[in-house]
Amino acid sequence: MTGLRMGVVGGSIAGCAMAIAGTRAGAEVTVYERSGGALQDRGLGVVVPPALHTRLVALGYLDASMPTAPVGTHVWLARPRGLRSTREIARQPSPVTPCNWGLLWQSLRANTGGTHHHRGRPVTSVGRTPAGGGLIRTADGEEGYDIVVGADGHRSLTRQSLAPGLEPTAAGYAVWRGTIPMSALTGHRRPLELLREAWVTLGFPGGHGIFYLIPAGAGADPGERLLAYAVYASPPARDGQRDPAPYVREIADEHFPDEWADIVARGAHASLVCHPVTDLHAPRAADPPFLLAGDAAGITRPHTASGAVKALEDALCLEEALRGSTSPQEALLRYEAERTPEGARLVELGRRLGAAQVERAPDWGAMGQNEVDGWFRAALAGTPSYLYEG
Numbered sequence: 456m457t458g459l460r461m462g463v464v465g466g467s468i469a470g471c472a473m474a475i476a477g478t479r480a481g482a483e484v485t486v487y488e489r490s491g492g493a494l495q496d497r498g499l500g501v502v503v504p505p506a507l508h509t510r511l512v513a514l515g516y517l518d519a520s521m522p523t524a525p526v527g528t529h530v531w532l533a534r535p536r537g538l539r540s541t542r543e544i545a546r547q548p549s550p551v552t553p554c555n556w557g558l559l560w561q562s563l564r565a566n567t568g569g570t571h572h573h574r575g576r577p578v579t580s581v582g583r584t585p586a587g588g589g590l591i592r593t594a595d596g597e598e599g600y601d602i603v604v605g606a607d608g609h610r611s612l613t614r615q616s617l618a619p620g621l622e623p624t625a626a627g628y629a630v631w632r633g634t635i636p637m638s639a640l641t642g643h644r645r646p647l648e649l650l651r652e653a654w655v656t657l658g659f660p661g662g663h664g665i666f667y668l669i670p671a672g673a674g675a676d677p678g679e680r681l682l683a684y685a686v687y688a689s690p691p692a693r694d695g696q697r698d699p700a701p702y703v704r705e706i707a708d709e710h711f712p713d714e715w716a717d718i719v720a721r722g723a724h725a726s727l728v729c730h731p732v733t734d735l736h737a738p739r740a741a742d743p744p745f746l747l748a749g750d751a752a753g754i755t756r757p758h759t760a761s762g763a764v765k766a767l768e769d770a771l772c773l774e775e776a777l778r779g780s781t782s783p784q785e786a787l788l789r790y791e792a793e794r795t796p797e798g799a800r801l802v803e804l805g806r807r808l809g810a811a812q813v814e815r816a817p818d819w820g821a822m823g824q825n826e827v828d829g830w831f832r833a834a835l836a837g838t839p840s841y842l843y844e845g
């Protein structure tokens with residue numbers, strides 16, 4: 456294929472990764488990003504499989520110099536019944552590569568060389584030409600493309616035009632996500648040692664918290680770290696809970712072992728957001744000339760740690776499909792055949808992990824290694840997850 460033109464709606468993780476894929480396969484790529492601001496300021500943690508990280512560096516999607524904070528183990532903690540101490544209930548091998556969301560975006564963005572970027576340019580609608588091409592419309596007019604990539608996130612306008620009326624399904628609980636400075640770990644030698652080698656699940660009645668170290672943001676020393684967390688629980692019963700930090704501290708104070716409650720209480724939380732947990736799966740990841748990528752194609756409950764992973768794998772799949780096809784239609788149908796079932800698999804996995812760890816959370820404190828291994832094997836029910844391969 457020569458002279459291929461690809462328009463991308465959204466310039467975040469999925470949008471930049473798709474731009475790299477298109478450019479590497481020889482297309483002329485234009486990205487339209489609604490936000491005029493710097494996306495690198497998001498500063499949250501995301502975890503990716505080490506093999507994917509290595510492959511993305513080898514192919515030039517990511518810079519080898521992008522700081523990461525790899526660990527090889529997953530440790531499960533809980534409070535023993537009636538006590539406020541910490542008990543390690545299980546540990547499993549789980550090699551993961553935690554990244555800082557902002558640094559990941561920056562690295563992808565820096566490798567989109569040759570792409571035309573329009574920042575602060577919201578796409579108002581997408582459409583089809585009579586000849587089967589795609590149209591991207593903005594306040595400045597419309598532009599035609601052979602392929603239109605919807606990388607416009609969980610409220611994707613591109614998805615709406617392919618699957619009108621498709622709405623996310625609410626899980627009925629929420630996640631509080633943020634970062635805490637390392638100074639909060641001062642004097643807590645054991646949690647600090649643990650976090651240097653492992654990512655941690657801390658179970659409590661009706662939910663759990665995930666904790667792991669990530670590289671600090673742009674401008675920091677590559678070895679500098681932040682403590683990233685995601686706490687899953689039911690939303691507070693009372694109305695008017697505007698600031699999420701006090702609620703995370705309340706949960707920690709009520710349910711966490713003392714040392715972990717102290718870490719959460721001490722730190723000045725940053726990048727703090729609270730999301731209702733939802734999921735959604737587009738029935739088709741592509742319908743030529745349109746293609747959906749990242750959260751636009753589907754949202755999985757965050758227990759799978761796979762939204763950004765999926766976006767990056769979407770890009771690798773598109774690059775291969777473009778290289779191995781003789782027309783954009785053929786490439787998009789190949790993409791569709793591979794990515795639609797993968798999205799469905801992840802949504803299903805996220806539901807099972809959420810049911811096991813939040814909706815029907817176990818009596819964590821009563822479990823040991825064998826119980827955790829058996830319970831979690833049953834929750835996975837044979838579905839592979841890079842987090843829980845061990």
Ligand SMILES: Cc1cc2nc3c(=O)[nH]c(=O)nc-3n(C[C@H](O)[C@H](O)[C@H](O)COP(=O)(O)OP(=O)(O)OC[C@H]3O[C@@H](n4cnc5c(N)ncnc54)[C@H](O)[C@@H]3O)c2cc1C
Binds near residue numbers: 465489609765
């Ligand atoms: C608690 C939690 C933990 C997570 N942990 C992990 C993890 O460990 N590993 C992992 O892989 N994933 C994780 N994720 C998921 C991951 O963060 C997201 O899946 C990923 O960032 C989505 O990227 P995206 O580019 O598809 O969407 P977004 O980042 O939402 O980007 C969409 C972009 O499109 C732009 N846009 C939207 N509409 C328009 C328009 N009309 N015109 C132009 N531009 C538009 C937006 O401005 C935005 O920049 C987690 C998510 C949560 C909530």
